[in-house]
Amino acid sequence: MELFIGGHAQGKLAYVMQTHKEEALDVIEGDKEDLRKGHDGKRPVLSHFHLWFRKCLEEGSDPETKIQNWIQENPDSIIISDEIGNGIVPTEQKERDYRERLGRIQIELAKRAERVERVICGIGQRLK
Amino acid sequence: MVTLVLGGSGSGKSAIAESMLEEIKDVEVKYYLATMQVYDEDAQRKVNRHRELRRGKGFRTIEQPRDILQALDQMDPSRLGESAVLLECMSNLAANEMFGKDVRPADEVVRNIVQGIRILRNRVRHLIIVSNNVFEDGVRYDPATTAYMDALGKINCVLASESDEVTEVVAGIPVILKKERGKK
Numbered sequence: 001m002e003l004f005i006g007g008h009a010q011g012k013l014a015y016v017m018q019t020h021k022e023e024a025l026d027v028i029e030g031d032k033e034d035l036r037k038g039h040d041g042k043r044p045v046l047s048h049f050h051l052w053f054r055k056c057l058e059e060g061s062d063p064e065t066k067i068q069n070w071i072q073e074n075p076d077s078i079i080i081s082d083e084i085g086n087g088i089v090p091t092e093q094k095e096r097d098y099r100e101r102l103g104r105i106q107i108e109l110a111k112r113a114e115r116v117e118r119v120i121c122g123i124g125q126r127l128k
Numbered sequence: 129m130v131t132l133v134l135g136g137s138g139s140g141k142s143a144i145a146e147s148m149l150e151e152i153k154d155v156e157v158k159y160y161l162a163t164m165q166v167y168d169e170d171a172q173r174k175v176n177r178h179r180e181l182r183r184g185k186g187f188r189t190i191e192q193p194r195d196i197l198q199a200l201d202q203m204d205p206s207r208l209g210e211s212a213v214l215l216e217c218m219s220n221l222a223a224n225e226m227f228g229k230d231v232r233p234a235d236e237v238v239r240n241i242v243q244g245i246r247i248l249r250n251r252v253r254h255l256i257i258v259s260n261n262v263f264e265d266g267v268r269y270d271p272a273t274t275a276y277m278d279a280l281g282k283i284n285c286v287l288a289s290e291s292d293e294v295t296e297v298v299a300g301i302p303v304i305l306k307k308e309r310g311k312k
Contacts, residue, residue, distance in 0.1 A: 003299070005298070005299055007264060008266070083136065083264075083298075084136075084265070085135075085136030085137040085138050085139055085261075086136035086261045086262065086263065086264035086265060087136070087137075087262055087263075087264060087265025087267060088262045088265065088267070088269060088273060088277070089137055089262070093170065096170060099136075099137045099138055100137060100138045101138070102138065103136065103137055103138015103139055103140070103299075104138050106138075106299040106300070107138075107139075107140045107299050107300030109299070110299035110300050110301055111300065116299060116301060118298055125303075127298055127299070127301045127303060128301055
């Protein structure tokens with residue numbers, strides 16, 4: 001599994017496409033669809049992981065377990081997530097939980113990933 | 129030796145800073161300066177989680193939500209030079225200084241905190257300071273919050289320039305922003 005993180009609109013998906021252009025990729029739009037099985041032999045890319053995660057929180061489902069299971073089934077997957085923790089901590093509890101839990105799962109994903117990059121202005125910075 | 133550890137919320141900066149404190153070998157006492165004020169359930173959960181992280185590591189906890197130099201009164205004076213201190217964290221200290229009993233101007237808060245840190249770091253052998261990156265969400269805040277961000281940003285810049293090491297924690301991974309060679 002590989003993890004790509006960075007701020008909003010920093011060209012993360014384009015960077016992933018560019019750096020993996022030799023491979024056939026199957027992009028899952030995390031803001032529009034749920035995790036799915038079967039990728040026709042292509043490498044699954046979960047884009048907008050943070051929005052998928054937020055939607056799960058709003059629905060009251062358990063995104064941490066879901067994503068860990070999904071990675072288990074798709075060990076070659078690529079996960080792309082916005083960094084959302086670098087701001088003033090909001091007063092609303094729901095927003096606090098979102099930042100805290102997304103931060104924690106990103107740490108777990110980073111531990112599990114064989115490659116972690118942060119993308120800034122379309123430029124990748126290899127962290128692991 | 130002064131180390132600044134930066135990170136966003138949930139970045140894992142505390143765990144990294146605490147393991148830095150754990151790895152320090154050349155001191156007799158290790159202090160944990162906790163600056164968070166417990167005002168709600170969420171803060172209490174955070175404090176509990178951090179206490180759990182520190183359990184069994186032999187750190188002496190000093191609760192000091194403001195006036196950081198007063199923490200010196202609670203340290204063993206004969207072994208100050210043999211002490212390592214972890215201050216967690218600057219964002220709470222700055223907020224408490226700024227929005228305490230009365231609202232204080234940003235430049236006064238910056239001046240007091242920087243002065244306090246300079247005195248503290250000269251008295252102890254190692255100082256590790258955790259601070260927060262609250263500057264990258266693109267939101268325009270009200271004047272009070274903006275003044276707070278200005279103060280914390282200024283404090284971070286001054287501390288970074290006067291630190292031997294600056295590390296940013298991203299998704300639990302320490303990224304070294306500054307490291308001066310040859311410092312103990």
